Amino acid sequence: MLEITGLTKSYGDLRVLDGVDLTVGTGEVVGLLGPNGAGKTTLVSIVAGLRRADAGRVVALGADVTADPGAVRDRLGLAGQELGIYPVHTVAENLRLFGTLGGLRGPALAASVEDLADALELTDLLGRRAGTLSGGQKRRVHTACALVHRPRLVLLDEPTVGADPESRLRLLQLVRRLAAEGATVLYTTHYLGEIEDLDARVVILAGGTVRADGGVAELVAGHTRREIVLRFDGPPPELDWPGARRADAALHLPAADPATETVRALQLLGDGRTRLTGIEMGRASLEQAYLAILAGSGSGSGSAAADRVAAGPSGGTAGAAR
Amino acid sequence: MTRVLAIARHDAIAMAREPAAFVTLLLTPALLMLFVKPLYRSVLAQSGDTAANGAELAVPAMTVMFAFFMVGIASEAIFREHGWRTWDRLRVSPLRDWELLLGKVLPSYLMVLVLFAILFGLGVGVVGFRVRGSVPGVLAILLVLAAVVVSLAMALCAVSASRRQAFAYERLLALVFAGLGGALVPVALLPDWLEVPARLTPTYWAMRGFGDVVLAGRGFPAVLPELAALGAFVLVFGGVAVSRFRMDTARQHWD
Numbered sequence: 001m002l003e004i005t006g007l008t009k010s011y012g013d014l015r016v017l018d019g020v021d022l023t024v025g026t027g028e029v030v031g032l033l034g035p036n037g038a039g040k041t042t043l044v045s046i047v048a049g050l051r052r053a054d055a056g057r058v059v060a061l062g063a064d065v066t067a068d069p070g071a072v073r074d075r076l077g078l079a080g081q082e083l084g085i086y087p088v089h090t091v092a093e094n095l096r097l098f099g100t101l102g103g104l105r106g107p108a109l110a111a112s113v114e115d116l117a118d119a120l121e122l123t124d125l126l127g128r129r130a131g132t133l134s135g136g137q138k139r140r141v142h143t144a145c146a147l148v149h150r151p152r153l154v155l156l157d158e159p160t161v162g163a164d165p166e167s168r169l170r171l172l173q174l175v176r177r178l179a180a181e182g183a184t185v186l187y188t189t190h191y192l193g194e195i196e197d198l199d200a201r202v203v204i205l206a207g208g209t210v211r212a213d214g215g216v217a218e219l220v221a222g223h224t225r226r227e228i229v230l231r232f233d234g235p236p237p238e239l240d241w242p243g244a245r246r247a248d249a250a251l252h253l254p255a256a257d258p259a260t261e262t263v264r265a266l267q268l269l270g271d272g273r274t275r276l277t278g279i280e281m282g283r284a285s286l287e288q289a290y291l292a293i294l295a296g297s298g299s300g301s302g303s304a305a306a307d308r309v310a311a312g313p314s315g316g317t318a319g320a321a322r
Numbered sequence: 323m324t325r326v327l328a329i330a331r332h333d334a335i336a337m338a339r340e341p342a343a344f345v346t347l348l349l350t351p352a353l354l355m356l357f358v359k360p361l362y363r364s365v366l367a368q369s370g371d372t373a374a375n376g377a378e379l380a381v382p383a384m385t386v387m388f389a390f391f392m393v394g395i396a397s398e399a400i401f402r403e404h405g406w407r408t409w410d411r412l413r414v415s416p417l418r419d420w421e422l423l424l425g426k427v428l429p430s431y432l433m434v435l436v437l438f439a440i441l442f443g444l445g446v447g448v449v450g451f452r453v454r455g456s457v458p459g460v461l462a463i464l465l466v467l468a469a470v471v472v473s474l475a476m477a478l479c480a481v482s483a484s485r486r487q488a489f490a491y492e493r494l495l496a497l498v499f500a501g502l503g504g505a506l507v508p509v510a511l512l513p514d515w516l517e518v519p520a521r522l523t524p525t526y527w528a529m530r531g532f533g534d535v536v537l538a539g540r541g542f543p544a545v546l547p548e549l550a551a552l553g554a555f556v557l558v559f560g561g562v563a564v565s566r567f568r569m570d571t572a573r574q575h576w577d
Contacts, residue, residue: 100325
C-alpha cells in the first residue's frame with residue numbers, strides 16, 4: 001500500500017509537485033502518466049527516498065517515508081528512468097549483488113535470479129558482461145535488478161524505453177504477476193497502450209497536480225466521444241448533425257452508438273451517398289482520453305496533442321478533468 | 323557485514339577486470355626503482371653511508387610517491403558508480419550509508435597494500451632492498467600510509483563535483499607531496515626553508531619513518547612519532563571526508 005498526501009516539491013522557483021494525493025493499493029498497478037516535466041520522476045524519487053519533499057507525506061507499506069527515507073528499502077524495488085547497471089560485471093553478478101543487498105542468500109538468491117532471468121528472457125545472458133548487451137537486453141537487466149529481492153513496493157519509471165515489443169510483452173507479464181502476488185506497483189510510461197494492456201488504474205499528472213484518476217474504461221468514457229467518419233470522393237457534403245465537422249474529404253460525426261447511428265447518417269446523406277468511398281467507426285482509446293484531459297488542464301503539450309486528436313478519425317473533446 | 327562484503331567483492335571484480343590503471347601504477351615505480359637506485363647510492367655515500375646500495379631509499383621513495391597516485395584508483399570506485407548510474411540504485415537498497423562507503427573503501431585499501439607488497443617484494447628480490455632495523459616498523463608505516471591514501475581519496479571525492487576535478491587535485495597533491503616530502507629528492511638535499519612545508523606532507527613522515535628503520539637500523543619504537551603523524555593525516559583527511567561527503571550529491575564521472 002502506498003499513500004501519498006499533499007506532496008509538494010519545488011526546484012528553485014519551479015514547483016514540480018503541488019499537493020499531489022495518490023493512493024496505490026496492495027496488489028494494484030497504477031499507471032502514472034503525464035507529459036515530460038510533469039513531475040513523475042520527482043514523485044518516484046521522493047517515494048524511493050532519493051529526494052526530500054518540501055511538504056506532504058508518503059506512507060509506503062505502513063512506514064512514513066518522508067520521515068524516514070530508509071524505512072522500506074528492504075521491500076522497495078526501483079528501476080529508474082536511466083539505465084543503472086554494472087557493465088563490467090556479468091548479468092548474473094549484477095542480479096546477485098542486488099539480491100544480496102536486498103537480503104537474499106544462498107538457494108533463495110539463486111532461485112530468485114533464475115526465476116527473474118526466465119521471466120525476462122535473460123537466462124542465456126547470465127554469463128555475459130552487461131556492457132556487451134543490446135539496449136533492450138540492458139533494459140531488462142536494469143529492471144531485473146530492481147525486482148530480484150522480491151520487493152513489495154515496485155517503482156518502475158519508464159521501464160520499457162528502448163525495449164523491443166517482445167521485451168515489452170515480457171515485462172508487462174511480469175508486472176501483472178508481481179501485482180497478483182501482492183506487490184504495490186507504480187508504473188510510469190509514455191506508452192499508453194501498456195497501461196491498457198495492464199488494465200491499470202490511471203493517474204494523470206500535469207502541472208504538478210493530479211488531473212485525472214480512474215480506470216482506463218472510466219477515463220475513456222468520461223473524456224472522449226466516439227464518432228463516425230464518412231469518407232468521400234471530393235469535398236464532403238453538409239449534414240444536419242450536432243457537432244459534425246468537415247475535414248478534407250471526410251465528415252466527422254460524433255456518435256454515442258456508432259453502429260446504430262451510421263444507418264441514420266447514411267439516410268440523411270441522401271444523394272451524397274453516391275460519392276461515399278468509406279465508413280469508419282472510431283474506437284476511443286486511452287491516448288485520446290489522456291490528450292483530452294491534458295488539453296482540458298491547459299497543459300501546453302496537451303493542447304498541441306489535442307489538436308492532433310481533433311484531426312484524427314475519432315477525435316476526443318476536451319472533457320472536464322480533475 | 324554481508325552487505326559490506328558484497329559491495330567490496332563487487333568492486334574488487336570491477337578493479338580486476340579493468341586493471342590497466344593499477345598495472346601502470348605498478349610497472350612505473352618498479353622500473354624507476356632500478357633507474358634511481360645508483361643515484362640514491364651516490365647520495366647516501368656522500369652522506370657517509372658507503373655500505374648502502376641505494377635500494378634503501380629507492381624502494382620506499384618510489385613506493386610512497388606512487389602510493390599517492392593510487393588515490394585516483396580509490397576515488398574512481400565512487401565516481402564510476404555515478405558514471406554507471408548505479409549510485410542511486412545502491413542508495414535505495416537496504417545498504418546503510420556507512421556500509422556503502424566501507425564497502426568502497428575496503429577494496430581500495432587492499433589494492434594499495436597489494437601495490438606495496440609487490441613493490442617491496444620486487445625491491446627485496448630484484449633491487450637489493452634490505453631492512454637494517456625493525457621489519458614490523460616498515461609494515462606499520464605501510465599499513466598507516468595506505469590508510470592515508472584511501473582517506474585522502476575519500477576527502478577528494480567529498481569536495482569534488484566530478485572525477486575530472488578530483489583527478490586535477492590528485493595529480494597536484496601527488497606531485498607536491500613527492501617533491502616536498504622527500505620521495506624525489508631526500509629532504510636533506512632540499513633548501514632549509516622547505517623543511518617546514520615538507521612536514522605538512524604525509525610523504526615526509528613516511529620517508530622519515532623508513533629512514534629510521536631501513537637505513538638507521540632503529541627499532542619499532544623509533545617510528546611511533548612518524549606513525550602518529552601519519553595517523554593525524556588519516557584523521558584530517560577522514561574528517562574532511564566525513565564532514566563534507568553527501569550521499570545525494572549528483573557527481574559527474576569523466577563526461
